Amino acid sequence: MSQTQGSATAHTGPEWVDHVIWWRVYPLGFVGAFPEPDAGPATPDEHRLLRLIPWLDHVIELGASGIALGPIFASSTHGYDTIDHFSVDPRLGTDEDFATLVGEARARGLRIQLDGVFNHVGREHPLVAQDSEVLKRTSDGGLVAFEGHDALVELDPAQPETRRLVADVMRHWLDRGADAWRLDAAYRLPTDFWAAVLPEVRRTHPDAWFEAEVIHGEYTAFVSEGTVDSVTQYELWKAIWSSIDEGNFWELAWALGRHNEMLSSFVPTTFIGNHDVTRIASAITDARHHPHAIVLLATLGGTPTVYAGDEWGFRGVKEERAGGDDIIRPEFPIDGPASVSVVDPGIEPLYQELLGLRRRHPWLHRATTAEPRDLSNEHLEIDVVSEGERLTVALNLGDDTFPLAEGSVLAADPATRETPGQLAAHGWAIVC
Numbered sequence: 001m002s003q004t005q006g007s008a009t010a011h012t013g014p015e016w017v018d019h020v021i022w023w024r025v026y027p028l029g030f031v032g033a034f035p036e037p038d039a040g041p042a043t044p045d046e047h048r049l050l051r052l053i054p055w056l057d058h059v060i061e062l063g064a065s066g067i068a069l070g071p072i073f074a075s076s077t078h079g080y081d082t083i084d085h086f087s088v089d090p091r092l093g094t095d096e097d098f099a100t101l102v103g104e105a106r107a108r109g110l111r112i113q114l115d116g117v118f119n120h121v122g123r124e125h126p127l128v129a130q131d132s133e134v135l136k137r138t139s140d141g142g143l144v145a146f147e148g149h150d151a152l153v154e155l156d157p158a159q160p161e162t163r164r165l166v167a168d169v170m171r172h173w174l175d176r177g178a179d180a181w182r183l184d185a186a187y188r189l190p191t192d193f194w195a196a197v198l199p200e201v202r203r204t205h206p207d208a209w210f211e212a213e214v215i216h217g218e219y220t221a222f223v224s225e226g227t228v229d230s231v232t233q234y235e236l237w238k239a240i241w242s243s244i245d246e247g248n249f250w251e252l253a254w255a256l257g258r259h260n261e262m263l264s265s266f267v268p269t270t271f272i273g274n275h276d277v278t279r280i281a282s283a284i285t286d287a288r289h290h291p292h293a294i295v296l297l298a299t300l301g302g303t304p305t306v307y308a309g310d311e312w313g314f315r316g317v318k319e320e321r322a323g324g325d326d327i328i329r330p331e332f333p334i335d336g337p338a339s340v341s342v343v344d345p346g347i348e349p350l351y352q353e354l355l356g357l358r359r360r361h362p363w364l365h366r367a368t369t370a371e372p373r374d375l376s377n378e379h380l381e382i383d384v385v386s387e388g389e390r391l392t393v394a395l396n397l398g399d400d401t402f403p404l405a406e407g408s409v410l411a412a413d414p415a416t417r418e419t420p421g422q423l424a425a426h427g428w429a430i431v432c
Contacts, residue, residue: 013229013267014207016179018365020111021355022305023059025052026070026275028079029329030308033091035078041090042097049092053104054336055308062311062348063355066111068182070275072098073117078325080184081122081151085169095176102177113180113211114173118166119188120146120154128153134162146188157193167200174205183228186212194226211269211303223266230303233259233268240272241283244292247397249380253372256300256382260368263301267366270302272310275329279309279316281344288426291350291413292395295428298354299384299393301367308332311351313344353411357430363389373405381405381423392431399425407431 028034031048042048049072059067071079074087088098105112121127127134128143136144136154146152155162170181186194198210212228219231239255242248262268272280272293284290290313297304309330316328333339342348358364367386374381378398384391392405402423409417410432415424423429 013209017209019362020066021064022066022068023064024068024274024305025308026329027072030332032331035326039091042093047093047097049097049101051334052101056104056108058337060108063352068113071115071117076122076124080117082117083122083125086172111179113182114178115184116181117184119185120152123151134159157189163197167197170201174208180209183212187214191225194228198227220262220265230269233270237271240293240296244289245284247378253375256369263368268302271305272297273307278318279314279328281313282315282317289397292428294350294354298358311348312340312342313347357411363387394423394429396423396427401425404429405431
């Protein structure tokens with residue numbers, strides 16, 4: 001729960017979050033309901049949302065402990081143009097299908113996060129037809145399009161009715177088994193909106209967890225003022241892939257300093273892939289360095305998220321155009337993970353090894369990084385520390401070898417394991 005310490009507010013979240021690792025899914029794409037043009041309502045023999053159930057055991061085997069679902073509410077196209085916040089999208093199935101999915105997840109000990117699209121609705125939402133007062137207005141009384149997208153109409157955060165609507169939607173789905181919310185484009189609503197809504201939801205659901213999507217700006221201020229529990233750590237995501245791809249660990253070291261500042265007051269949500277960005281295996285052009293990003297996801301402080309498909313090395317480059325997200329939101333096999341076309345067979349075992357390591361070291365959730373032991377463009381050796389615990393992470397992007405810190409090697413690339421005391425060229429290691 002959120003706790004006040006002096007004049008600052010430390011957002012700790014519910015205790016269960018200390019151990020959660022999310023597996024993120026974009027349901028409409030995953031089950032083939034979008035962008036398929038003729039994907040109408042799920043027929044009685046389809047119930048497309050239930051296609052997620054064969055994947056739940058995979059989530060456990062991977063080392064994750066929760067499923068973060070993209071939008072599932074009734075919508076016109078891609079899920080973010082909501083037309084009914086209180087119903088499952090007919091292309092996915094029914095409310096009963098959601099209840100079945102929750103039950104199957106609960107039986108495996110998995111948590112559920114939902115994607116809350118609360119700053120806009122689709123043009124086909126009844127609120128638009130009603131010309132409701134909860135809709136935001138231009139100076140001449142027209143409706144405000146969300147970030148220039150005419151199909152999306154902004155809600156007015158200043159209206160008490162808007163706040164009641166959002167709180168009611170959150171409670172509705174928390175009552176039905178959800179544990180957490182991702183607040184889509186949370187940065188588009190003022191922090192006083194969230195500061196009014198979230199405490200009201202916590203009043204009836206004190207164990208709920210709220211992750212705000214905030215791309216730019218001061219994350220710590222947003223958490224403190226908005227009373228959210230976490231933000232999506234886009235600063236760190238960018239530093240991870242670009243520092244590795246461009247051979248510039250100075251960028252990562254700077255971002256880790258910023259990350260440490262955040263961890264002093266809240267725990268960010270960390271990721272190296274999601275439904276809005278280029279796949280990590282495409283962002284890092286040298287395949288030898290793809291594991292380095294996974295190492296950082298597994299060892300740095302934060303609440304980690306794995307985007308479905310990254311564990312098999314899926315490729316996909318996001319494009320800034322209509323339909324530019326489709327390649328990173330593909331359909332998955334209807335009969336489960338055994339039918340996946342694996343791109344890189346070495347990646348899934350690596351995820352399993354490193355996420356297993358993280359679960360054995362739960363203190364990593366709040367861990368910070370010390371000043372680097374060694375830092376150059378292509379070599380980084382750094383301690384990850386918390387409450388007297390320490391792991392040393394060593395990464396090498398170059399052709400030279402380097403001495404490793406003393407200690408037991410908990411995980412490493414094959415070449416480093418074969419040369420005791422040395423970090424191999426283009427290698428990585430985690431030392432205790």
